[in-house]
Amino acid sequence: MRVLGLYCGHDASAAVVEDGKVLIALEEERLTGTKKQGGIPARAIMYICQALRCSPWDFDEVCVATPNLHSGRTHAEDTNSVLRMYPNARLVPHHEAHAALAYVWSGFPECTVLTLDGGGADYFGSVNYCSGGHIERVASLRKDEDEAFGMLYYYVTEALGFTPNRHEGKVMGLAASGRDLGLFDGLFWVDGEHIRSAGKREENIVFRRLNSMVAQYTRMSSPLSRDDIAASCQAAFERTLLQWVKGNTVGKLAVSGGCFANVLTNMKIANLVEDFYVAPPMMDDGLSIGAALSAFLWCHVGSASLVARPRHMYFGLPPSAFLWCHVGSASLVARPKHMYFGLPQEPRHIWKPESVAKYLSRGYVIGLFQGAMEFGPRALGNRTILADPRDKSINKTLNERLSRTEFMPFAPVILEEYAPEILEDYEVGKANAPFMTSCWKVKEEWVSKIPAVVHVDGTARPQVISRDVNPFYYDIVKAFYDMTGIPCLINTSFNTHEEPIICFEQEAQWALKTGRVDVLVRG
Numbered sequence: 231m232r233v234l235g236l237y238c239g240h241d242a243s244a245a246v247v248e249d250g251k252v253l254i255a256l257e258e259e260r261l262t263g264t265k266k267q268g269g270i271p272a273r274a275i276m277y278i279c280q281a282l283r284c285s286p287w288d289f290d291e292v293c294v295a296t297p298n299l300h301s302g303r304t305h306a307e308d309t310n311s312v313l314r315m316y317p318n319a320r321l322v323p324h325h326e327a328h329a330a331l332a333y334v335w336s337g338f339p340e341c342t343v344l345t346l347d348g349g350g351a352d353y354f355g356s357v358n359y360c361s362g363g364h365i366e367r368v369a370s371l372r373k374d375e376d377e378a379f380g381m382l383y384y385y386v387t388e389a390l391g392f393t394p395n396r397h398e399g400k401v402m403g404l405a406a407s408g409r410d411l412g413l414f415d416g417l418f419w420v421d422g423e424h425i426r427s428a429g430k431r432e433e434n435i436v437f438r439r440l441n442s443m444v445a446q447y448t449r450m451s452s453p454l455s456r457d458d459i460a461a462s463c464q465a466a467f468e469r470t471l472l473q474w475v476k477g478n479t480v481g482k483l484a485v486s487g488g489c490f491a492n493v494l495t496n497m498k499i500a501n502l503v504e505d506f507y508v509a510p511p512m513m514d515d516g517l518s519i520g521a522a523l524s525a526f527l528w529c530h531v532g533s534a535s536l537v538a539r540p541r542h543m544y545f546g547l548p549p550s551a552f553l554w555c556h557v558g559s560a561s562l563v564a565r566p567k568h569m570y571f572g573l574p575q576e577p578r579h580i581w582k583p584e585s586v587a588k589y590l591s592r593g594y595v596i597g598l599f600q601g602a603m604e605f606g607p608r609a610l611g612n613r614t615i616l617a618d619p620r621d622k623s624i625n626k627t628l629n630e631r632l633s634r635t636e637f638m639p640f641a642p643v644i645l646e647e648y649a650p651e652i653l654e655d656y657e658v659g660k661a662n663a664p665f666m667t668s669c670w671k672v673k674e675e676w677v678s679k680i681p682a683v684v685h686v687d688g689t690a691r692p693q694v695i696s697r698d699v700n701p702f703y704y705d706i707v708k709a710f711y712d713m714t715g716i717p718c719l720i721n722t723s724f725n726t727h728e729e730p731i732i733c734f735e736q737e738a739q740w741a742l743k744t745g746r747v748d749v750l751v752r753g
């Protein structure tokens with residue numbers, strides 16, 4: 231059974247799942263170039279149909295996830311338009327799609343699934359117990375009772391002058407430099423399966439307290455620094471979430487939803503539970519896959535065989551995909567000057583991992599473009615920028631070249647067999663390690679060796695790789711290790727500030743031409 235899954239809120243996406251396995255999945259933002267693109271994922275559907283050589287109506291089933299509450303009326307109308315296009319489509323509630331993705335991909339036949347975000351349809355979260363391919367919801371966090379907690383980071387991000395729903399990671403990065411002054415203490419409390427807050431959204435005390443903080447902050451009359459506000463926010467978020475998780479988890483735990491994008495909290499959750507899995511596309515972009523997977527759970531209730539953890543996230547377009555989304559652009563009309571359209575005389579340069587490693591060890595910044603594009607918020611080796619982690623100053627220079635303003639260092643990609651040597655309490659095979667969904671403490675002796683990838687609190691957010699998942703990527707890191715004794719590199723997404731990760735080769739070549747990277751490697 232081939233199912234098309236769609237999501238039309240912010241982070242719109244489309245995915246095709248066949249017999250429980252993802253064939254292709256695309257975020258609309260990668261195709262339009264607009265970060266967090268919302269609405270009908272028309273281009274994603276178009277490219278999917280091109281890749282699968284089918285029409286938009288050649289699917290056995292279409293499943294559409296309901297949009298985020300804060301997406302506004304537009305995205306609700308977009309969802310309705312899609313339902314008119316596919317009158318027999320199933321509408322999958324937002325948190326059911328989050329839960330289906332977390333459960334099926336966790337690889338845990340029996341587990342607890344928790345979902346929590348800023349608000350989806352009528353709910354902000356859910357508590358589910360799953361076994362044998364069946365998800366039993368035991369509690370829903372209602373919008374009128376539990377809204378504030380899922381929106382805490384949103385409010386604080388806005389209050390500190392960043393763009394909410396986009397720059398929450400910057401606030402988390404700032405938190406490590408500040409002091410927890412208990413600014414949000416007593417505003418949230420766990421009540422069984424629910425997270426209560428002091429008042430409803432409109433008259434929420436959190437809101438009022440934030441507003442007064444911002445007023446003080448902008449007058450510069452407050453002893454509070456931006457870092458202290460961020461640290462207080464992270465501390466309150468962490469305390470409450472950990473208590474909620476602890477009180478509601480039986481056995482292994484799988485999670486999804488925007489609240490679980492907080493890698494510092496995820497690190498602490500991992501120590502609380504028997505085993506822990508974060509859905510790699512935990513934000514709403516994962517809902518197209520989640521909606522499609524929920525169709526399989528409906529059709530195969532009682533079948534635990536559907537539960538299987540994917541080893542990679544390379545579900546996107548292959549490198550050969552051509553940028554043909556500029557329909558209507560007159561600049562594409564150009565008369566050819568020759569007819570030499572046959573095979574080139576010289577074969578394309580084939581890169582050896584050793585030569586890439588040599589460039590890296592000399593301080594060059596490498597753009598790596600290969601294979602199918604990654605799905606989810608992280609670049610995982612196919613649309614990636616690589617650099618030497620030994621030089622801390624690269625955080626400044628590379629951020630400048632990419633026009634980024636970050637408060638966290640870059641993240642490392644680490645060879646699996648050396649991860650226990652670098653990371654504290656790391657065991658080989660950890661579920662979250664390949665997808666950058668959790669942090670680890672870096673061992674003391676490694677902090678000075680790889681300063682560019684260690685945060686001020688001594689943590690790093692690694693991607694741990696094994697050779698079978700991405701051989702060329704692995705071999706580059708291995709060759710760098712053979713040359714320098716350092717089994718890791720900086721891995722940052724191949725994009726500039728406020729842009730989504732690149733999709734097409736033309737974009738990679740543009741990055742080379744404009745000096746964003748020194749060398750472009752086509753794997």
Ligand SMILES: [Fe+2]
Pocket residue numbers: 298324328347348349350487488513514
């Ligand atoms: Fe969500």
